[in-house]
Amino acid sequence: MKKLTLVIFAALLSGCATCVKKAPPAAPPQPCPPAPAPVSTAAAAAFMPQGAAPTFADADDLKALLKAAKLNQEYFKGLKGDAPVYAFGQRKATARDLAAATDELVRILEANPTPEQLAAQIRQKFDFYQMAGRDSTGTVVFSSYYEPTLEASLKETRKYRIPIYAKPDDLITVNLGDFNEKFKGEKISGRVQGGSLVPYLTREQIDFNGGLEKKGLELAYFKTWADVMDLHTEGSARLALPDGRVIKAKYAGNNSYPFKGWLTAMVEAGALPREGISPEKGQKYLDEQPDMVRKILSMNRRYVFFRLEQPADPEEGPTGTYGLPLTGWRSVAVDNALIPMGALAFMNVPTAPDVDKDGKLLGRKPDSRFVFCQDTGGAIKGPGRVDFYAGNGKKSTTFAFKLWDQGQMYLLLLKPQPAI
Numbered sequence: 001m002k003k004l005t006l007v008i009f010a011a012l013l014s015g016c017a018t019c020v021k022k023a024p025p026a027a028p029p030q031p032c033p034p035a036p037a038p039v040s041t042a043a044a045a046a047f048m049p050q051g052a053a054p055t056f057a058d059a060d061d062l063k064a065l066l067k068a069a070k071l072n073q074e075y076f077k078g079l080k081g082d083a084p085v086y087a088f089g090q091r092k093a094t095a096r097d098l099a100a101a102t103d104e105l106v107r108i109l110e111a112n113p114t115p116e117q118l119a120a121q122i123r124q125k126f127d128f129y130q131m132a133g134r135d136s137t138g139t140v141v142f143s144s145y146y147e148p149t150l151e152a153s154l155k156e157t158r159k160y161r162i163p164i165y166a167k168p169d170d171l172i173t174v175n176l177g178d179f180n181e182k183f184k185g186e187k188i189s190g191r192v193q194g195g196s197l198v199p200y201l202t203r204e205q206i207d208f209n210g211g212l213e214k215k216g217l218e219l220a221y222f223k224t225w226a227d228v229m230d231l232h233t234e235g236s237a238r239l240a241l242p243d244g245r246v247i248k249a250k251y252a253g254n255n256s257y258p259f260k261g262w263l264t265a266m267v268e269a270g271a272l273p274r275e276g277i278s279p280e281k282g283q284k285y286l287d288e289q290p291d292m293v294r295k296i297l298s299m300n301r302r303y304v305f306f307r308l309e310q311p312a313d314p315e316e317g318p319t320g321t322y323g324l325p326l327t328g329w330r331s332v333a334v335d336n337a338l339i340p341m342g343a344l345a346f347m348n349v350p351t352a353p354d355v356d357k358d359g360k361l362l363g364r365k366p367d368s369r370f371v372f373c374q375d376t377g378g379a380i381k382g383p384g385r386v387d388f389y390a391g392n393g394k395k396s397t398t399f400a401f402k403l404w405d406q407g408q409m410y411l412l413l414l415k416p417q418p419a420i
Contacts (some may be wrong), residue, residue, distance in 0.1 A: 013368065046338040046383035047089040047411075048130045048138055054348055054410055056119040058369045060329060066109040068327035068372050072102045074226075075322045075342050075374075086340045088129040088411055093340065100414050101126065105370070128346070131339075141217075141385055144403035145234055145333075145377075147318055147392040150227045152220045152239040154175060160221035162228050166210050167252040169304040171200055174301040189256040200255035204298035219308055220249065226283035229262040232304045236318035238392060247400050249306045250318060257301035259378065265299035278401075317391065320375035328391020333375035335382055339411065343373040349407035352399075359394030361402060366388025372412075394411045 058065070076099035083095035108121050133139040153160035170191045176183035190197045205211040220239055222228050232235045235251040263282050266272045271285055271292060284291050317326035321333075322341040330346065352367035377387045386409055390396040 021081060043261070046087075046132055048132050048136070050128070051087070051130065053123060053128060054346055054408065055368065056122045056346060056370075057115060058118060059115055060369050062109055062113075062118070064327055066106065066372055068374070069102055069106045069109065069332035071324045071327065072322075072344075072372050072374070073106065074343050078104065078323070084340070086338070089415060091127075091129070091413065093343075093413060095340070096344075097413050098340060098342050098344070102342065102372075103414055104414055105344060111222055121272075122346075122412070123415075125414060126412045127415050128412055131383045131409040131411070133159075133408070134382065138408050139384065139406050140347075140409045142347065142352075142388055142403055142407055143379075143385070144388040144390050144400040146153060146396040146400040147238060148227075148230050148234055148392045148397065149235050149238040149240055149327075149392060150222065152222050152227075152249075153242055153379055154220055156218070156221045160223055162207075162222045162225060162250065163218040164220055164222070164228065164231065164306060165206070165217040165303075166219050168212065168217060168370055171253055171255070171305070172197065173253065187256070189254065199257070201303070202255070202257060202298070202301040203303045204294065204301070206303050208294050208298065219306055223260075224264050225286055225293060226279045226284050229297065229300075230279065231306075232300075232302070233259075233261060235304060239308075246311070248309045248311050248318075250309055251304060252307045253305045255303045257302075257303070259302045260300040262300055265296050266300070269296055271296060302363070317389065320389075324374070324376045325387045326374055327372075328389060328396060329369070330371055331374045331389040332371045333377040333380050333387035333389070334373045335380055335385070336376045338383055339373050341373060344412045345371050345373055346410045346412060347371055347388070349403075349405050351405050352407075353402035355395050355398045355402070356394050357363050359398040361398055 033362065042131040050354065076095060079095055086093045104125060108118060113121065131139050131140055134141060151160075156163070171189055172191060173187055174187045176186040191198050192198075201211040222231075231249060237249050239247050239249055241247065242367065252297060263272075263277050263279070266282055266285065267274045267277065269292070271289070272281060286296070315328075316332070317328055320326045320331060321336065332347070334343075346368070348366075350366050351364045354362040354365040356362055371388070375387070375389065380387050390399045390403075
């Protein structure tokens with residue numbers, strides 16, 4: 001066991017971290033992710049002293065907000081055992097407090113309020129707690145992720161030739177916190193070789209050396225590397241099959257290597273300039289320079305494994321860290337060490353992308369809305385980063401690629417009831 005522990009810690013120090021983009025989790029979502037207890041001073045410092053109230057203006061579809069809120073209710077009903085307590089500034093927030101905020105929002109929304117009536121009731125019934133941001137003055141950087149729709153086939157053909165794989169039986173995931181409390185919440189994956197846990201196969205070994213061939217793990221096949229890398233980056237996708245069916249590829253695990261986006265790899269390799277880079281330009285380059293495919297894609301050693309499902313609800317999003325589906329335009333990923341799953345929040349981005357239904361970028365415009373903290377991400381650390389789930393479709397794709405903007409984030413709790 002001592003030898004195994006040393007191998008695990010060595011792997012951690014060598015950079016086996018979670019993904020830089022969104023966020024596939026390192027293991028299937030747990031009912032309630034662990035958090036520091038008692039609340040640390042860092043958690044308490046994640047919020048600013050209460051200042052001027054935001055407008056609470058939300059002009060988007062409130063039906064989607066109600067859908068997200070009811071999923072949030074399911075999450076709190078399913079919690080078992082003692083949930084951790086979080087610091088919202090000087091106020092302690094329990095799971096009961098968070099559930100009560102969700103329940104009250106559901107009551108308000110079920111009365112079909114106008115945006116003005118919603119804002120008025122929020123001001124009347126809720127306290128707000130502004131995240132301190134990256135600079136302790138409230139500046140939060142918002143990025144975005146989405147669920148792509150990709151053409152795929154369940155059979156290999158001349159047109160569909162690049163596979164994705166199911167999770168191999170020899171892939172082992174280790175909770176490092178079981179060995180040392182200081183690594184609580186950290187996980188790594190590997191395989192047993194010669195009695196030791198060693199790093200798993202890299203992308204190069206899997207995609208270009210045939211490391212998983214003839215093991216019966218191929219799930220689906222794709223036309224382009226751009227589609228495969230898009231799926232590996234987002235962690236989930238809808239697969240449009242040649243027979244007209246649409247199924248889902250869902251995250252099932254990864255090999256724990258650090259993530260590097262394939263477009264970032266192209267820039268670092270000097271293949272394309274950073275300015276104006278896009279998946280379309282990246283795929284065009286790979287088509288014209290096939291001898292560079294292996295070099296560039298292998299720079300991202302992380303490999304993600306999947307499982308296929310037939311979606312019962314065509315609009316159902318991928319599963320978030322809170323264990324239930326995400327809701328497009330209403331779910332966000334946060335740092336769960338500071339912010340609890342299920343927290344109700346209000347976000348404001350003064351210069352968000354303005355995108356039409358066909359995915360055309362029209363410019364920039366202010367965007368503010370109520371959201372729920374229902375997911376996490378490897379790059380989403382500290383009180384200055386939030387990742388916004390934009391759903392699926394053309395509009396979502398453009399929005400997700402174009403959002404990297406500063407704004408503010410506020411968490412909401414019901415005002416304390418006076419003692420009787």
